[in-house]
Amino acid sequence: MKKNLLVAQSGGPTAVINASLSGVIKEALEREEIGEVYGAKYGVEGVFREDFINLRDTVLEKKRSIFPVESMDITNLSPLAEEICQEERDAEMTPDRMQSLAFFSRLATTPASALGSCRRKLQNPEEDPGDFDTIFHIFKKWNIGYFLYIGGNDSMDTAWKLSLYFQNKGEDIRVIGVPKTIDNDLYGIDHCPGYASSIKYISSCLLELEQECMAYDKNYVMIVEMMGRNAGWLTAAAALSEERGSIPYLIYVEENTFSKEKFLQDVNEMLEKHPQIMVAVSEGVKDEEGRFLYSYEKEEGEKDAFGHTIAGGTGAVLEGFLQEAADSEEGKYTVIKEKNIKTRAIEFNLLQRCASHCLSKTDVLEAFSLGKKAVELALSGESGKMVSLERINGMRGEYKVNFLSVPLSFVANKEKKLPKEWISENGHSLEGECLDYLRPLIRGECSAEYIDGLPAYIRLF
Amino acid sequence: MKKNLLVAQSGGPTAVINASLSGVIKEALEREEIGEVYGAKYGVEGVFREDFINLRDTVLEKKRSIFPVESMDITNLSPLAEEICQEERDAEMTPDRMQSLAFFSRLATTPASALGSCRRKLQNPEEDPGDFDTIFHIFKKWNIGYFLYIGGNDSMDTAWKLSLYFQNKGEDIRVIGVPKTIDNDLYGIDHCPGYASSIKYISSCLLELEQECMAYDKNYVMIVEMMGRNAGWLTAAAALSEERGSIPYLIYVEENTFSKEKFLQDVNEMLEKHPQIMVAVSEGVKDEEGRFLYSYEKEEGEKDAFGHTIAGGTGAVLEGFLQEAADSEEGKYTVIKEKNIKTRAIEFNLLQRCASHCLSKTDVLEAFSLGKKAVELALSGESGKMVSLERINGMRGEYKVNFLSVPLSFVANKEKKLPKEWISENGHSLEGECLDYLRPLIRGECSAEYIDGLPAYIRLF
Numbered sequence: 050m051k052k053n054l055l056v057a058q059s060g061g062p063t064a065v066i067n068a069s070l071s072g073v074i075k076e077a078l079e080r081e082e083i084g085e086v087y088g089a090k091y092g093v094e095g096v097f098r099e100d101f102i103n104l105r106d107t108v109l110e111k112k113r114s115i116f117p118v119e120s121m122d123i124t125n126l127s128p129l130a131e132e133i134c135q136e137e138r139d140a141e142m143t144p145d146r147m148q149s150l151a152f153f154s155r156l157a158t159t160p161a162s163a164l165g166s167c168r169r170k171l172q173n174p175e176e177d178p179g180d181f182d183t184i185f186h187i188f189k190k191w192n193i194g195y196f197l198y199i200g201g202n203d204s205m206d207t208a209w210k211l212s213l214y215f216q217n218k219g220e221d222i223r224v225i226g227v228p229k230t231i232d233n234d235l236y237g238i239d240h241c242p243g244y245a246s247s248i249k250y251i252s253s254c255l256l257e258l259e260q261e262c263m264a265y266d267k268n269y270v271m272i273v274e275m276m277g278r279n280a281g282w283l284t285a286a287a288a289l290s291e292e293r294g295s296i297p298y299l300i301y302v303e304e305n306t307f308s309k310e311k312f313l314q315d316v317n318e319m320l321e322k323h324p325q326i327m328v329a330v331s332e333g334v335k336d337e338e339g340r341f342l343y344s345y346e347k348e349e350g351e352k353d354a355f356g357h358t359i360a361g362g363t364g365a366v367l368e369g370f371l372q373e374a375a376d377s378e379e380g381k382y383t384v385i386k387e388k389n390i391k392t393r394a395i396e397f398n399l400l401q402r403c404a405s406h407c408l409s410k411t412d413v414l415e416a417f418s419l420g421k422k423a424v425e426l427a428l429s430g431e432s433g434k435m436v437s438l439e440r441i442n443g444m445r446g447e448y449k450v451n452f453l454s455v456p457l458s459f460v461a462n463k464e465k466k467l468p469k470e471w472i473s474e475n476g477h478s479l480e481g482e483c484l485d486y487l488r489p490l491i492r493g494e495c496s497a498e499y500i501d502g503l504p505a506y507i508r509l510f
Numbered sequence: 511m512k513k514n515l516l517v518a519q520s521g522g523p524t525a526v527i528n529a530s531l532s533g534v535i536k537e538a539l540e541r542e543e544i545g546e547v548y549g550a551k552y553g554v555e556g557v558f559r560e561d562f563i564n565l566r567d568t569v570l571e572k573k574r575s576i577f578p579v580e581s582m583d584i585t586n587l588s589p590l591a592e593e594i595c596q597e598e599r600d601a602e603m604t605p606d607r608m609q610s611l612a613f614f615s616r617l618a619t620t621p622a623s624a625l626g627s628c629r630r631k632l633q634n635p636e637e638d639p640g641d642f643d644t645i646f647h648i649f650k651k652w653n654i655g656y657f658l659y660i661g662g663n664d665s666m667d668t669a670w671k672l673s674l675y676f677q678n679k680g681e682d683i684r685v686i687g688v689p690k691t692i693d694n695d696l697y698g699i700d701h702c703p704g705y706a707s708s709i710k711y712i713s714s715c716l717l718e719l720e721q722e723c724m725a726y727d728k729n730y731v732m733i734v735e736m737m738g739r740n741a742g743w744l745t746a747a748a749a750l751s752e753e754r755g756s757i758p759y760l761i762y763v764e765e766n767t768f769s770k771e772k773f774l775q776d777v778n779e780m781l782e783k784h785p786q787i788m789v790a791v792s793e794g795v796k797d798e799e800g801r802f803l804y805s806y807e808k809e810e811g812e813k814d815a816f817g818h819t820i821a822g823g824t825g826a827v828l829e830g831f832l833q834e835a836a837d838s839e840e841g842k843y844t845v846i847k848e849k850n851i852k853t854r855a856i857e858f859n860l861l862q863r864c865a866s867h868c869l870s871k872t873d874v875l876e877a878f879s880l881g882k883k884a885v886e887l888a889l890s891g892e893s894g895k896m897v898s899l900e901r902i903n904g905m906r907g908e909y910k911v912n913f914l915s916v917p918l919s920f921v922a923n924k925e926k927k928l929p930k931e932w933i934s935e936n937g938h939s940l941e942g943e944c945l946d947y948l949r950p951l952i953r954g955e956c957s958a959e960y961i962d963g964l965p966a967y968i969r970l971f
Binding site for chain 2: 062090091094159160161162165166167168249250252253254256257258260261263264265266289290293295393395396398399400402403404405406407409488490491492493494496499501502503504505506508
């Protein structure tokens with residue numbers, strides 16, 4: 050009897066997590082070795098609740114209702130759909146195939162999690178096998194032979210523990226991790242799907258904000274805050290903008306200790322030569338005493354009117370430092386004082402992880418392919434692995450990736466930081482191989498499909 | 511002797527203000543009646559400083575350096591360039607024309623002000639003719655016969671006063687206003703260039719944020735704040751998203767008094783039926799006593815750590831109301847209390863007026879055409895007019911606009927509000943002709959030209 054496949058999504062949204070899902074579903078539905086293809090709603094939460102949807106039925110139903118075969122114009126395939134079916138180029142294009150490609154490419158450019166996500170991390174099975182036993186019984190009941198989990202560090206940990214548990218039990222239930230995270234902090238992969246679209250969005254927006262900054266004949270320090278609690282990967286996008294833009298940047302990442310004194314000196318020095326400056330800061334930078342900057346307002350007893358902390362806020366704290374220096378009686382930061390600077394703190398907030406109107410095509414296609422590869426890997430008999438990307442041809446040559454797999458144990462519970470050697474000695478710029486690493490990732494434009502002026506998405510339930 | 515033309519930009523940035531500038535320059539350089547074509551840097555500020563650039567020279571130099579003729583591929587015209595040259599369709603495409611179109615279409619999709627902007631409003635000439643006399647002498651010195659001012663309400667006021675001054679002096683110096691403002695609050699025009707791209711950006715982002723909202727199996731109230739100090743035009747974009755999205759919206763605009771009680775009741779009621787809600791609020795809503803909501807934190811003596819007010823903040827105040835209701839001992843808003851809601855306040859900040867990666871093609875083309883029309887209008891002998899758009903074929907038919915002109919006196923110093931009849935009786939949704947008005951404006955996708963993964967812009971100095 051054929052085994053069934055179960056796929057689920059976990060962790061924070063990205064703009065291309067559904068591209069991987071799309072690849073998984075498309076491949077799984079095409080493989081005869083697989084019985085039913087199920088999706089768990091809201092990650093492992095849905096597994097515990099046995100809240101599964103039959104994806105064969107769902108896809109069929111959605112395809113019919115959203116893309117009626119009779120209205121398919123086989124001469125008008127979207128660019129993304131064309132790339133998605135590149136491997137099948139020689140096959141004849143029929144309305145049926147067209148419908149299928151239209152569906153999978155629209156799902157691929159739907160941001161966040163079409164199956165729903167969760168943030169539940171499982172305990173160690175040695176300490177508490179309860180959850181694992183429950184999952185095992187559910188998998189048996191539903192005849193699951195392949196479990197594909199799309200997620201970040203914590204999800205790779207869950208996948209790893211599950212694979213070990215099944216292995217120790219001598220059960221052939223194969224568990225494969227599919228990486229995603231805008232944070233780009235996974236080991237065992239050149240870059241994480243989701244990251245490239247986020248930095249394309251961020252660096253595009255920074256170039257737009259530069260134009261804002263230069264619009265008036267004024268001295269302006271614009272402070273932009275990026276996500277990333279523990280690593281400066283997203284903030285590194287500012288290096289791409291600086292290379293292509295017109296205004297100098299001060300870039301502060303978590304990998305360096307943040308010093309208020311040094312920040313004010315940096316701004317002061319740069320303002321001597323430039324009327325406008327962009328400051329790019331990671332939300333999670335810490336000072337010499339290890340305190341998060343965003344906790345300053347709170348720790349100093351100054352809460353907002355309702356006593357709650359506002360998410361982020363690091364940029365606003367930096368803006369405060371500048372105002373303080375500008376207003377201070379002391380003459381230390383003379384340029385800041387004299388230049389009568391305008392300041393503004395901007396947060397990219399949630400949009401930096403779901404901006405389907407500004408996707409990296411490289412990212413979408415890689416995420417899609419990783420989904421397909423995960424199904425292949427499971428069918429080839431592997432378990433406890435994560436599908437991965439390896440960059441080939443060196444950093445300076447043409448950009449190409451190999452698809453491969455790495456043991457989940459290499460990946461789980463670790464956080465990859467920005468390489469120290471990328472951070473300049475001055476502490477506020479990025480250098481070395483940083484730009485060579487970033488540049489190819491943002492290549493290729495791709496956005497969600499727009500219908501009558503707005504993006505169209507697919508929800509699976 | 512031929513008279514010269516001077517163009518300047520004023521007021522806040524939009525994503526398409528340079529599309530109008532592009533239309534002005536292209537038309538002006540092609541008209542033999544015009545001598546030199548000058549651009550003033552930073553609006554009237556640049557006029558007072560005689561800080562002019564010769565646009566014929568600048569355009570020539572930029573064209574040569576950015577788009578070398580020898581590298582122009584005449585078979586590969588960008589879609590925008592193709593539309594820009596629609597009127598000249600029959601002309602033969604040569605590398606020279608191609609270079610020119612490449613330049614003007616790239617300038618058209620550069621956000622903010624390529625000539626620089628200012629916020630200076632002139633006094634009444636009767637009270638203080640000094641500024642006007644100065645401008646007059648400068649215009650004489652530079653042989654300016656045509657002055658085109660691209661801007662919003664205040665800039666139309668400046669243009670109007672200037673045109674009256676010249677008229678009273680019996681001088682044939684023609685002043686034409688070219689409208690722009692994301693605020694859409696100008697009278698005498700169906701909609702303002704810049705507005706359409708802003709609402710396309712906002713409503714696209716709202717649909718993306720909906721996907722974020724639905725990613726977890728949680729009760730979620732997401733609060734999004736839009737610009738607009740005095741009118742709810744930008745917030746109206748939420749009606750477009752609601753029509754196409756999956757989550758219900760509560761929409762609060764300046765045209766209605768904001769009541770905290772009613773807001774909490776609205777949320778409470780809606781949460782009974784829906785796990786997730788989007789709240790769209792204009793930054794400038796006021797309470798029953800006429801107080802801006804964003805001033806609450808300040809007025810209650812709770813400043814941030816540095817004693818300065820953060821721009822916007824209306825969304826954060828609404829978030830505070832919800833937290834207060836959720837934590838309160840009183841059992842008034844039972845659903846808010848029981849449902850353990852997650853809340854998040856998001857600001858679109860400056861990106862809503864400069865998002866060149868998500869432009870409305872309708873907007874770009876209209877803005878470009880208005881620039882051209884302004885030159886034609888000045889040459890036809892008119893002064894004291896603003897070029898304008900009139901929607902024809904009724905609200906429900908095919909969308910088409912007429913280009914026309916209106917007296918600047920109709921436009922200056924007034925603010926057009928959202929029609930009262932568009933606001934539903936429930937006070938939190940938009941109805942009637944609102945959607946018919948908005949829908950056509952966001953049609954057509956167009957973004958800045960991307961090169962190697964990032965947008966490419968043109969600065970004129």
